[in-house]
Amino acid sequence: MTAENKNIVQRALAALIETGDVGALASVLSDDFVHHRPDSTSSTKAEWLAAVRTSLVPLAGMQVEIHHVLADGDHVVMYSRRRLPGGGPEIVVVDIWRFDDGLIAEAWEIIEPVAQAAANLVWWEGEPAGR
Template sequence: MKSHVIDSRYGGGKTRSMTTTTDHKELVQRALADLLGPGGVDAVAPLLSEDFLHHRPDATTSTKKEWLASVEAALVPLAGMRVEVLHLLADGGHVVVHSRRTHPSGVEITVVDLLRIEDGLITEVWEIIEPAAEAAAHLEWWQPAGR
């Protein structure tokens, strides 16, 4: 997944390794496919750094081991969930995934994940989830109650 570029700033045309934003996007796509595929958490675990952290909007943070355990526990109730990636954007060491996820029961959520990639591994994830049915109510969250 690494590309090599020649850069005269590094001593007369020496080759240096550089991970591109395309590589980062491919890593995230692979992680999502592996996670939702038959390999599950065992397939995605090698794509996460040992110091991996997962952050939620409620200010909770989980380690690699904690996050993998919680995802493994959720895979059975979420079996058959459809994930539609709406946007996949990369800039430097960060990738953003905007997706719509639909449970077989029909319940739909919108998810935005911001991932930090370092040394070819996913090192950190910030996740925001909004139930699609509640989206309209969240459009005016700043309005005082009763207005």
């Protein structure tokens, strides 16, 4: 199933990116799908698909370079770099997908603007003494 899960993610995302086909993505999500964001918010299948549909127009023409797609058991992890159209910011994205019974049941997404990456490499250092 690991290879098949990777194929499901790659096919659905390719269809979404290349043609804007949200239906290809919707068809591989379970009815009780949950999407998690780093700010601790979550959305249902219907809420997330609505957000994806809304974002398609501003993201039309986005370049996506998939660097890694890894699978282990019921999880698929994808690391990609994305460039927004019109000279918009470059971002890196880590998507984690959990499968249940052949469908994506949960997803986590972490997005970081490349321009801010250096600042985020030292978050654990805290404030210097005396400030």
